[in-house]
Amino acid sequence: xxxxxxxxxxxxxxxxxxxxxxxxxxxxxxxxxxxxxxxxxxxxxxxxxxxxxxxxxxxxxxxxxxxxxxxxxxxxxxxxxxxxxxxxxxxxxxxxxxxxxxxxxxxxxxxxxxxxxxxxxxxxxxxxxxxxxxxxxxxxxxxxxxxxxxxxxxxxxxxxxxxxxxxxxxxxxxxxxxxxxxxxxxxxxxxxxxxxxxxxxxxxxxxxxxxxxxxxxxxxxxxxxxxxxx
Amino acid sequence: xxxxxxxxxxxxxxxxxxxxxxxxxxxxxxxxxxxxxxxxxxxxxxxxxxxxxxxxxxxxxxxxxxxxxxxxxxxxxxxxxxxxxxxxxxxxxxxxxxxxxxxxxxxxxxxxxxxxxxxxxxxxxxxxxxxxxxxxxxxxxxxxxxxxxxxxxxxxxxxxxxxxxxxxxxxxxxxxxxxxxxxxxxxxxxxxxxxxxxxxxxxxxxxxxxxxxxxxxxxxxxxxxxxxxx
Numbered sequence: 001x002x003x004x005x006x007x008x009x010x011x012x013x014x015x016x017x018x019x020x021x022x023x024x025x026x027x028x029x030x031x032x033x034x035x036x037x038x039x040x041x042x043x044x045x046x047x048x049x050x051x052x053x054x055x056x057x058x059x060x061x062x063x064x065x066x067x068x069x070x071x072x073x074x075x076x077x078x079x080x081x082x083x084x085x086x087x088x089x090x091x092x093x094x095x096x097x098x099x100x101x102x103x104x105x106x107x108x109x110x111x112x113x114x115x116x117x118x119x120x121x122x123x124x125x126x127x128x129x130x131x132x133x134x135x136x137x138x139x140x141x142x143x144x145x146x147x148x149x150x151x152x153x154x155x156x157x158x159x160x161x162x163x164x165x166x167x168x169x170x171x172x173x174x175x176x177x178x179x180x181x182x183x184x185x186x187x188x189x190x191x192x193x194x195x196x197x198x199x200x201x202x203x204x205x206x207x208x209x210x211x212x213x214x215x216x217x218x219x220x221x222x223x224x225x226x227x228x229x230x
Numbered sequence: 231x232x233x234x235x236x237x238x239x240x241x242x243x244x245x246x247x248x249x250x251x252x253x254x255x256x257x258x259x260x261x262x263x264x265x266x267x268x269x270x271x272x273x274x275x276x277x278x279x280x281x282x283x284x285x286x287x288x289x290x291x292x293x294x295x296x297x298x299x300x301x302x303x304x305x306x307x308x309x310x311x312x313x314x315x316x317x318x319x320x321x322x323x324x325x326x327x328x329x330x331x332x333x334x335x336x337x338x339x340x341x342x343x344x345x346x347x348x349x350x351x352x353x354x355x356x357x358x359x360x361x362x363x364x365x366x367x368x369x370x371x372x373x374x375x376x377x378x379x380x381x382x383x384x385x386x387x388x389x390x391x392x393x394x395x396x397x398x399x400x401x402x403x404x405x406x407x408x409x410x411x412x413x414x415x416x417x418x419x420x421x422x423x424x425x426x427x428x429x430x431x432x433x434x435x436x437x438x439x440x441x442x443x444x445x446x447x448x449x450x451x452x453x454x455x456x457x458x459x460x
Contacts, residue, residue, distance in 0.1 A: 060445070067314055074304030084297055087317065166414070173403065173410045180403045180410070184396070187417060215290070 008073050015065040015086050022058045022093045023137040029055065029100035030133065030196060034126040037107040037189065040115065048104035055097035062090035078213075085210040089140065092199045092206075096133070099192040099199075106185045106192075113182040118172070121165045122189075129158055129193050132200040139204060145211040151204035152216060158197035165190045238303050245295040245316050252288045252323040253367040259285065259330040260363065260426060264356040267337040267419065270345065278334035285327035292320035308443075315440040319370065322429045322436075326363070329422040329429075336415045336422075343412040348402070351395045355420065359388055359427040366430045366437065375441040381434035382446060388427035395420045 029048055036045035066087045069075060075083055132151050139147035169186050172179040209215050259278055266275035296317045299305060305313055362381050369377035399416050402409040439445050 063314075067310065070300060070304075070314070071306055071310055074300075076301055080297065080301055084293075084300070084317070087314070088321070091318070091321070170411060170414060173414075174407055177404055177407075181400060184400060184403075184414075184417060187414060188421065191418065191421070 008069075008075075008079075011065065011069050011073065012079065012082065015062065015069065015083070018058055018062045018065060019086055019090060019093070020141060022055060022062065022090060023140070025051075025055050025058070026093045026096040026100070027130075027133055027137060029097050030103075030130065033100040033103040033107065034122075034130070036104050037110065038119065038123070040107070040111050042108055042111055045104040045107040049101050052097050052101040055094055059090050059094035062086060066090075081210055081213065085206050088206055089203050092202050096196050096199050099196050102192045103189050106189050110182055110185055114178075118165065118168050118186075121161070121168055122186075125158070125161045125165055125190070125193050128161060129197040129200065132158070132197055136200040136204045136207065140207045140210075143207075143211050145208050148204040148207035148211065149216070152201050152208065155197060155201040158194055162190050162194040162197075238299075238305075238309075241295065241299050241303065242309065242312065245292065245299065245313070248288055248292045248295060249316055249320060249323070250371060252285060252292065252320060253370070255281075255285050255288070256323045256326040256330070257360075257363055257367060259327050260333075260360065263330040263333040263337065264352075264360070266334050267340065268349070268353070270337070270341050272338055272341055275334040275337040279331050282327050282331040285324055289320050289324035292316060296320075311440055311443065315436050318436055319433050322432050326426050326429050329426050332422045333419055336419050340412055340415055344408075348395065348398050348416075351391070351398055352416075352419075355388070355391045355395055355423050358391060359423050359430065362388070362427055362430040366434045369434060370437045370440075373437075373441050375438050378434040378437035378441065379446070382431050382438065385427060385431040388424055392420050392424040 029051060032044055032048045035041065036048060066083050069079075069083050073079075132154060135147060136151045138144065139151060166187060169183040169190070173183045205216050259281060262274055262278045265271065266278060296313050299309075299313050303309075362384060365377060366381045368374065369381060396417060399413045399420070403413045435446050
């Protein structure tokens with residue numbers, strides 16, 4: 001339904017564009033962080049850390065755009081839901097950027113140690129979470145509730161892969177005490193990737209709500225939280 | 231300035247009460263999680279995990295209260311800022327609850343191992359973060375910008391104590407391979423406490439903005455993020 005005030009559509013469109021730019025940046029920051037870890041590339045890692053400020057800036061901009069839409073337009077129904085959801089999704093994208101920067105910082109530290117990376121597992125988890133993030137962004141941009149629901153359901157896969165990764169790191173630490181320090185950093189890298197997966201799932205959840213008007217009920221399926229894995 | 235519509239004041243007041251209840255619960259969940267860890271109390275830990283659902287429920291309620299205020303009242307200026315800030319603070323309190331539940335889950339796992347807790351350090355960090363959380367909640371409830379600013383400035387203390395704690399855990403792991411698994415869990419406990427400190431700081435930041443109308447500029451003082459500690 002077209003709005004009578006054209007500038008209102010323009011304001012919503014500008015907010016949408018901020019979110020699209022943020023999500024593109026969050027995804028490419030995550031890619032670059034994983035690459036800096038895989039290829040032991042300090043320069044790339046440094047760039048990821050530095051570029052995080054741009055996502056923070058866009059998040060503040062999204063906040064201001066939402067507040068200005070609320071103040072000047074007093075939107076209702078779908079538009080109000082769009083504005084409030086945008087506020088939350090922008091916050092989640094900002095946190096994805098933070099986790100990507102954390103991974104890049106760990107990459108720099110890890111380059112001070114001989115490579116003990118469990119590369120296969122790390123690549124597998126990175127690929128899975130990267131895929132979920134891509135899918136959740138598409139679901140948001142395309143307003144696709146089915147796709148959003150699919151992301152939401154797949155969070156458990158991430159938890160399971162991460163539990164395996166954590167167990168693998170412990171075996172490295174047991175094998176050789178020289179692995180203890182680098183593997184401790186890798187525990188946190190694994191946790192950061194897992195949290196990016198959680199945030200992708202959150203965005204899927206909010207996209208579902210945005211498109212359908214109904215919240216996703218019930219808790220997400222999770223791997224047994226008490227399993228003594230790590 | 232009194233509102234002409236009394237029910238509007240009532241709606242804002244109800245939202246405020248939801249946040250006060252959430253913050254009380256988040257703080258006591260954090261207390262109980264630390265206690266369950268310190269006293270190796272599985273029953274208490276189980277209660278913390280179970281009670282997290284109540285904070286989640288209150289968070290959804292806060293969201294609905296905000297959306298209803300925005301939809302029905304179209305608030306301006308101070309009231310709009312109050313509503314948007316409430317949305318973000320509720321989200322942060324919900325995450326504090328999640329981290330408290332995570333600590334409690336780790337406490338249960340840790341009880342399967344002989345006690346290797348670096349009790350002194352853990353108590354010190356817990357006490358510091360508990361104090362920041364208390365202060366930030368008071369700042370919000372009392373609308374005290376100076377107190378909020380004080381919390382915001384003290385985040386670095388948490389980071390420094392946590393870095394020391396992480397280093398200490400590594401020494402335990404080097405000393406005896408049997409410490410590797412429990413200390414890995416404790417690394418995550420330390421990280422959860424650190425994140426609760428960050429969230430307390432966030433709430434301080436938003437309270438400052440809520441009270442003064444100005445965002446806190448610049449990045450928080452942080453300990454050197456690249457220091458190869460953990």
